[in-house]
Amino acid sequence: MLDFVQMLGHNSLKFTRRLGGSFCFLCASLLRWPRWRRSFPLLIEQIYFIGVYSLLIIIISAAFIGMVLALQGHNTLEKFSASSQLGQLLALSVIRELGPVICALLFAGRAGSAIAAEIGLMQTTEQLASMEMMGVDPLWRIISPRFWAGFYVMPLLVLIFDMVAILGGYLISVDWLALDAGTFWSNMQSSVDFYTDVVNSVLKGLAFGFVVTWVSVYQGYYAPPNAEGISHATTRAVVYSSVFVLGLDLILTAVMLGGW
DSSP states (O other): OOHHHHHHHHHHHHHHHHHHHHHHHHHHHHHSSHHHHHHHHHHHHHHHTTGGGGGGHHHHHHHHHHHHHHHHHHHHHGGGTTTHHHHHHHHHIIIIIIIIHHHHHHIIIIIIIHHHHHHHHHTTTTTHHHHHHHTOOOOIIHHHHHHHHHHHHHHHHHHHHHHHHHHHHHHIIIIOOOOHHHHHHOOOOHHOIIIIIIHHHHHHHHHHHHHHHHHHHHHHTTOSSSSSHHHHHHHHHHHHHHHHHHHHHHHHHHHHHHHO
């Protein structure tokens, strides 16, 4: 029993220390605000690496999710003779929840893991230590461009995911299930509110991008300098990011819908 209490206390202190260290790392990264004249090329490079390279998996996943949601929604609504509401169901489901959440999970798996592995490799090969010896701040040169690139790119990826998913659902609904295209779009337009739905979806994208990139750069920066350490850091970046995204989604949804 005493060993269990000791282990529990040790793990609790270790978790608290890591949590405090992550917040200190976040504050230090935010204070290294990009010097736009010198940092702009670095930022553009990371936006391309994080955003453009993630487009393929985002678009393909969004198309199939929209198609599946249309099939499942039609199968359910048809039982209640409400198939005409499929456009409304598809748009609200994608814009409010599925778009931001699934896009963030895909972003964590693609971009978050790449960020953690790249920074972890720099740590292992002592590139970050070499920068410090030359008087170059790694937080400004390496961490800040990746952090802000993920923050800027994520809302755009969410909007692309929403549009492609709705288009995929439209193709299934109209071309396959033979629903009226006018009814599909009119019900969607009457049910989707720009501020309540679209703006909130973008805000979720901003929050998820902030969390995913924060976790990824932190795990990579403090990865043990060996192959096993990089592997564990990459795994932790994806797992922690996914858990934080789902938990944050619950909080944001409760706040946006007026539950709190």
